[in-house]
Amino acid sequence: MLLEIAGLKAGYGGVTVLHALDLEIGAAETVGLFGPNGHGKTTLLKTVSGLVAARGGTIRFDGVDITNRKPGHIVELGLVHVPQGNLLFPDCTVAEALSLGAWPRRARPREAANRARIETLFPRLAERRRQKIHGLSGGERQMLAIGVALMAEPRLLILDEPTLGLAPKVRGELAAAITELAGGGLPMLVVEQDLRFLGAVCPRLALIDRGQVVLEAPSATIDEAAIMSRYFGDAA
Amino acid sequence: MTRRGVVIGLAALGLLAALPFVFPVPYLRHIFILAFIYAVVASNWDLSLGYGGIFNFAHVAFFSIGVYGYGILTKLAGWSPWAALAAGGVLATLAAVLVAIPVLRLSGIYIILVTFAFAQLVLQLVVSQSGLTGGMMGMVGLPTFQIPGYNLARDGKLGYYFGALALLVVSTAFLRAFVGSRLGLAIRALRDDPDYAAARGISVARQRILTLAASAFFTGVAGAYYAAYLRIASPDAFGVSLLSLLLSILLLGGLASIYGPVVAALVLTFLSEASVDLGPWRHIAIAVVIIVVVRIWPGGLWSALRRLSS
Amino acid sequence: MSGDALVTIAVSALVLGSLYAVMALGLAVVWSSLGIFNFAHGLFMTLGAYVAWQVAAGAGWGLWPGIVAAVAAAMAVGAVACELLVRPFLGRKDVVLVAVITTLAGATLIENGVLLAWGGRPKQLPPLATGTVNLFGAALSAHEAVIVAITPLILLAVWLFLGRTRLGAALRAVAQNHEAALLMGLPAARLYALAFALAAGLAAIAGIFLGAIRFMSPAMGGDPLLKAMVVVIFGGVARFAGPVVAAYLIGLIEAVSTYAIGLYWTPSVLFLFMIGTLMLRPQGLFGGARR
Numbered sequence: 014m015l016l017e018i019a020g021l022k023a024g025y026g027g028v029t030v031l032h033a034l035d036l037e038i039g040a041a042e043t044v045g046l047f048g049p050n051g052h053g054k055t056t057l058l059k060t061v062s063g064l065v066a067a068r069g070g071t072i073r074f075d076g077v078d079i080t081n082r083k084p085g086h087i088v089e090l091g092l093v094h095v096p097q098g099n100l101l102f103p104d105c106t107v108a109e110a111l112s113l114g115a116w117p118r119r120a121r122p123r124e125a126a127n128r129a130r131i132e133t134l135f136p137r138l139a140e141r142r143r144q145k146i147h148g149l150s151g152g153e154r155q156m157l158a159i160g161v162a163l164m165a166e167p168r169l170l171i172l173d174e175p176t177l178g179l180a181p182k183v184r185g186e187l188a189a190a191i192t193e194l195a196g197g198g199l200p201m202l203v204v205e206q207d208l209r210f211l212g213a214v215c216p217r218l219a220l221i222d223r224g225q226v227v228l229e230a231p232s233a234t235i236d237e238a239a240i241m242s243r244y245f246g247d248a249a
Numbered sequence: 250m251t252r253r254g255v256v257i258g259l260a261a262l263g264l265l266a267a268l269p270f271v272f273p274v275p276y277l278r279h280i281f282i283l284a285f286i287y288a289v290v291a292s293n294w295d296l297s298l299g300y301g302g303i304f305n306f307a308h309v310a311f312f313s314i315g316v317y318g319y320g321i322l323t324k325l326a327g328w329s330p331w332a333a334l335a336a337g338g339v340l341a342t343l344a345a346v347l348v349a350i351p352v353l354r355l356s357g358i359y360i361i362l363v364t365f366a367f368a369q370l371v372l373q374l375v376v377s378q379s380g381l382t383g384g385m386m387g388m389v390g391l392p393t394f395q396i397p398g399y400n401l402a403r404d405g406k407l408g409y410y411f412g413a414l415a416l417l418v419v420s421t422a423f424l425r426a427f428v429g430s431r432l433g434l435a436i437r438a439l440r441d442d443p444d445y446a447a448a449r450g451i452s453v454a455r456q457r458i459l460t461l462a463a464s465a466f467f468t469g470v471a472g473a474y475y476a477a478y479l480r481i482a483s484p485d486a487f488g489v490s491l492l493s494l495l496l497s498i499l500l501l502g503g504l505a506s507i508y509g510p511v512v513a514a515l516v517l518t519f520l521s522e523a524s525v526d527l528g529p530w531r532h533i534a535i536a537v538v539i540i541v542v543v544r545i546w547p548g549g550l551w552s553a554l555r556r557l558s559s
Numbered sequence: 560m561s562g563d564a565l566v567t568i569a570v571s572a573l574v575l576g577s578l579y580a581v582m583a584l585g586l587a588v589v590w591s592s593l594g595i596f597n598f599a600h601g602l603f604m605t606l607g608a609y610v611a612w613q614v615a616a617g618a619g620w621g622l623w624p625g626i627v628a629a630v631a632a633a634m635a636v637g638a639v640a641c642e643l644l645v646r647p648f649l650g651r652k653d654v655v656l657v658a659v660i661t662t663l664a665g666a667t668l669i670e671n672g673v674l675l676a677w678g679g680r681p682k683q684l685p686p687l688a689t690g691t692v693n694l695f696g697a698a699l700s701a702h703e704a705v706i707v708a709i710t711p712l713i714l715l716a717v718w719l720f721l722g723r724t725r726l727g728a729a730l731r732a733v734a735q736n737h738e739a740a741l742l743m744g745l746p747a748a749r750l751y752a753l754a755f756a757l758a759a760g761l762a763a764i765a766g767i768f769l770g771a772i773r774f775m776s777p778a779m780g781g782d783p784l785l786k787a788m789v790v791v792i793f794g795g796v797a798r799f800a801g802p803v804v805a806a807y808l809i810g811l812i813e814a815v816s817t818y819a820i821g822l823y824w825t826p827s828v829l830f831l832f833m834i835g836t837l838m839l840r841p842q843g844l845f846g847g848a849r850r
């Protein structure tokens with residue numbers, strides 16, 4: 014198993030958000046995570062990457078216990094998290110952000126090659142190399158955020174709602190890039206609201222509900238309409 | 250104020266009033282006089298910093314303006330000490346309004362810098378105008394208060410003791426009334442949620458000016474009283490060591506509590522006076538205490554005690 | 560005004576501007592990366608001057624070893640100060656206020672430490688260069704000429720470090736988005752300590768500049784810190800150029816005002832200038848950022 018989460022509990026102040034959550038990701042697997050807003054998807058990802066403290070349970074990455082380790086340590090192991098709505102560093106340039114992405118020691122040797130690969134994947138970033146990040150569009154910023162993560166040579170890439178709030182055209186571009194990454198054999202954990210997109214990228218889906226994984230199934234067997242009405246329809 | 254609060258307050262007042270007769274030691278009275286004055290300064294600072302949330306680091310300058318205002322008016326302009334006492338408060342209030350003007354449009358760190366710079370520049374001005382202020386040497390031999398037929402410094406400073414106590418009582422009553430008033434509520438609303446308060450029509454500018462002005466008056470009076478009591482006006486009144494002492498009083502006392510700084514002033518003035526002989530070590534000790542208190546009891550000792558007792 | 564007077568004013572403006580630029584840059588580095596103002600900054604200057612004096616004059620090993628020792632000592636103390644006085648409070652809602660209090664306390668600690676170690680008697684550092692230099696008919700000391708000449712090089716070095724190296728970019732990044740920086744594996748705590756160390760090293764250099772012009776005392780950092788404070792209020796910290804240009808401008812204002820109306824009124828002139836600027840442009844003369 015690449016990632017094993019068992020009985021994970023986490024929250025903020027007096028509020029518990031994750032209630033003994035279990036989830037596993039296999040060696041070369043890409044898993045899609047979905048569920049209603051505010052049910053703990055982002056909290057789960059942040060706990061995995063060390064930003065939010067785990068209050069119980071364990072997280073193992075490639076056999077190593079990473080529960081409550083420092084974010085830097087977790088990145089160094091190759092678990093890289095692209096946060097939701099990542100604004101990056103407004104006053105840095107695109108090139109600077111990419112070079113900072115190669116901060117982990119194990120990513121240094123292949124920095125130039127990775128940069129070239131990323132600029133092929135997102136040609137727009139190559140065009141904007143010298144520009145400050147605050148001048149980028151939302152879509153470009155998301156591409157850069159993924160590019161920065163790829164610079165760290167991830168062994169598992171975590172994406173939190175990468176297409177949130179983007180126009181359909183850019184969404185398509187990003188979806189294509191993510192599909193390409195998955196096709197290239199990079200294991201991923203992707204959170205998305207768009208089930209069709211998620212199903213196309215991820216062979217297996219997990220549904221999170223009130224801080225627990227309540228359903229795991231191959232995407233092909235998931236009845237999109239039923240899920241939508243069960244988990245999103247009631248409220249609508 | 251609760252009934253219990255009134256009882257405790259009156260009991261404390263009674264104790265302080267009886268004290269000079271129970272322990273007729275002039276040195277003890279001297280320390281209490283200083284403590285009462287520092288308590289006035291610190292609790293008024295609490296009004297702008299704790300209640301108003303205005304990071305005003307010119308507060309010590311308001312005190313010094315009271316000190317020098319008294320010195321210059323009595324010694325050079327020949328004013329009566331009592332008039333100069335009131336003038337100290339008025340001058341400090343005017344200075345506060347002056348400081349408030351640039352502060353109105355700023356926030357956070359910039360307020361700290363501008364007010365701190367104001368205080369330092371007033372100090373440089375005082376030091377440089379040696380014809381008026383005596384420069385680095387300061388002014389000595391200032392006139393003291395006289396009541397016809399009685400010198401306040403007689404009977405082992407008894408008059409000054411009760412004068413300072415009265416000043417503290419009046420200032421504290423004023424602060425309590427201010428904080429409990431509609432204006433006080435508006436000030437706190439503004440501190441806690443500026444956007445909401447502004448949306449409710451509370452004017453940021455007006456509240457800030459009023460808060461600063463209100464916090465300056467008794468501070469300036471305390472400065473003048475201090476000058477009359479010690480009969481000197483010296484640049485030390487601007488110094489970082491007085492600032493540190495006042496800050497530690499506020500920190501130990503806890504922000505936004507008024508009584509906290511008053512109690513802390515009594516405690517810390519004693520410690521500070523007791524450690525005068527330690528020289529540099531005294532300042533080092535105060536600095537370490539400040540850092541440790543901020544680390545361990547973020548809300549001040551007062552609130553830590555209250556939490557313990559509840 | 561005679562030509563001589565103009566040159567005198569210009570030289571004085573450049574010397575003051577250099578001193579303030581080196582000081583203010585350190586303040587700006589800490590402020591822009593940690594979001595706090597370091598009131599112990601003036602004491603890093605004092606410490607640098609005294610360590611340099613100890614090595615150069617006290618032990619007699621010469622000025623250059625003294626400079627190296629001063630910068631190294633100040634950097635080490637700066638990093639420790641960051642760890643003890645600031646980092647424990649980062650993330651607290653009242654961090655801005657708390658940092659004022661703790662760095663003031665830190666300043667008291669260092670000042671009295673210096674007093675205990677070296678006493679209060681005035682000392683003076685040997686100059687960076689001896690003799691005088693003739694500039695358009697005005698004589699200035701070689702020491703001041705060196706200050707004026709090498710300050711731009713120091714500023715350039717810092718600019719290159721912040722703008723052209725990965726470490727410099729990391730310093731800026733951690734200031735702009737702490738969470739994203741952590742997720743990229745940037746060592747935030749060490750970067751904060753580095754920002755402090757860099758600032759302290761710059762302050763030590765300023766101390767060496769000043770220690771040969773005026774007499775050294777434990778309180779010698781107070782006035783340059785105040786001026787540097789005015790500089791950053793004036794120029795903002797949003798861009799590198801802000802504090803640097805403002806430093807030379809304040810140096811000029813101070814030089815002109817000292818010449819025209821005397822030393823005594825200069826603080827008031829500076830203050831009026833600062834207030835005036837803030838009234839017209841609350842974001843500082845060159846600032847674009849909100850405050």
Ligand SMILES: Nc1ncnc2c1ncn2[C@@H]1O[C@H](COP(=O)(O)OP(=O)(O)O)[C@@H](O)[C@H]1O
Nearest residue numbers: 025028030048049050051052053054055056057
């Ligand atoms: N920083 C925070 N402090 C307190 N509560 C939070 C914080 N972040 C999220 N929450 C709460 O935790 C719950 C889960 O949020 P989140 O993990 O962001 O959900 P999702 O990503 O599934 O939309 C929500 O109820 C949210 O209000």
Ligand SMILES: [Mg+2]
Nearest residue numbers: 054055056097
């Ligand atoms: Mg989310």
